[in-house]
Amino acid sequence: MEGIKRRTMITRRQVLGTTIGLAAGLGVQKIALGQGCAAKQGTVRDRLWLFAVPANADYPYHHRRSLMTPAEGAFYLAIPNILMIQVHSPYGEFKPPLSQYAIALRPLKRVVWSIVGSSGYTTPEYRREVMEMAKHTPNFVGLYMDDFFFTGKKREEEGRQAALTVEELREIRRQATVPGKKLDIWVTFYTSLLNLPLGEYLKLIDVLTLWTWRSEDLKNLESNFQKTQHLGSRLRKTLGCYFFDYTERKPLSIADMKLQCEAGLEWLRQGKIEGIVFLANTEEDLGFESVEWTREWIRKVGDVKL
Numbered sequence: 001m002e003g004i005k006r007r008t009m010i011t012r013r014q015v016l017g018t019t020i021g022l023a024a025g026l027g028v029q030k031i032a033l034g035q036g037c038a039a040k041q042g043t044v045r046d047r048l049w050l051f052a053v054p055a056n057a058d059y060p061y062h063h064r065r066s067l068m069t070p071a072e073g074a075f076y077l078a079i080p081n082i083l084m085i086q087v088h089s090p091y092g093e094f095k096p097p098l099s100q101y102a103i104a105l106r107p108l109k110r111v112v113w114s115i116v117g118s119s120g121y122t123t124p125e126y127r128r129e130v131m132e133m134a135k136h137t138p139n140f141v142g143l144y145m146d147d148f149f150f151t152g153k154k155r156e157e158e159g160r161q162a163a164l165t166v167e168e169l170r171e172i173r174r175q176a177t178v179p180g181k182k183l184d185i186w187v188t189f190y191t192s193l194l195n196l197p198l199g200e201y202l203k204l205i206d207v208l209t210l211w212t213w214r215s216e217d218l219k220n221l222e223s224n225f226q227k228t229q230h231l232g233s234r235l236r237k238t239l240g241c242y243f244f245d246y247t248e249r250k251p252l253s254i255a256d257m258k259l260q261c262e263a264g265l266e267w268l269r270q271g272k273i274e275g276i277v278f279l280a281n282t283e284e285d286l287g288f289e290s291v292e293w294t295r296e297w298i299r300k301v302g303d304v305k306l
Helices: 002-026 070-077 099-103 124-136 152-158 166-175 215-228 254-270 289-301
Strands: 048-052 081-084 110-116 140-145 184-190 207-211 236-242 275-279
Touching: 048 070, 070 081, 070 289, 099 124, 110 124, 124 140, 124 166, 166 184, 184 236, 207 215, 215 236, 215 254, 236 254, 254 275, 254 289
Parallel strands: 048 081, 048 275, 081 110, 110 140, 140 184, 184 207, 207 236, 236 275
Antiparallel strands: none
């Protein structure tokens, strides 16, 4: 009986120790914001981001229901930073008050929220709500502009280069200094934009995320990245990695994921980029091999020091 009791006590101690260890790793031992996801400064994991959209927002592309929320997506990949991108769609949308969504993101280290969402969606009211949220959210570190620059037919129809004018962006740049911090301005930058005259806008942007829209164009990833070096020395850069090819309507191959991830890791080590961004939570619960391979890759390299 004494032996059984001792074994029971040891088991409970082991369970308690494991629970405390997990809690510490996830940042729940302390309530302080921005302490979660076990990302040590100077590691690969500390430089990883999730490009997150409302749950099920990508249904029109793969016609499969996704239940994965942004916070769940970051937790599933075990990464500490998140980009929250608005989608104006009947399938998924962040609805006011936006601050309620931010509650689930408190354990994350860094949050960047879109002022321009998918397909260039933005309104003055939406931008004001995001800016107000920035003032009161400790781990809120930046503003994101998705599909900000217009190309092709949309550029002709709109008669302008971007979702906002240079003057409007300059005003946002002015407002991006809130009490106690300066918010970085991020932008989606497709390889198709490389030859457009966007210099006046780029002067007002801090972080450029390079995306290769068509997976077949990943063969040019190295050369396209080199071209971004001529866009301005002050522009910091991150590499965007898709799980899903939205043109071909199919998941990326493991070979393509490996190409992106290994290039990104090498550029991180060389100091050429400061982060790798994975898109998106809405592909994470659909059983795609591209997601599962990446998840295992993050497990292997996440705690490697840069």
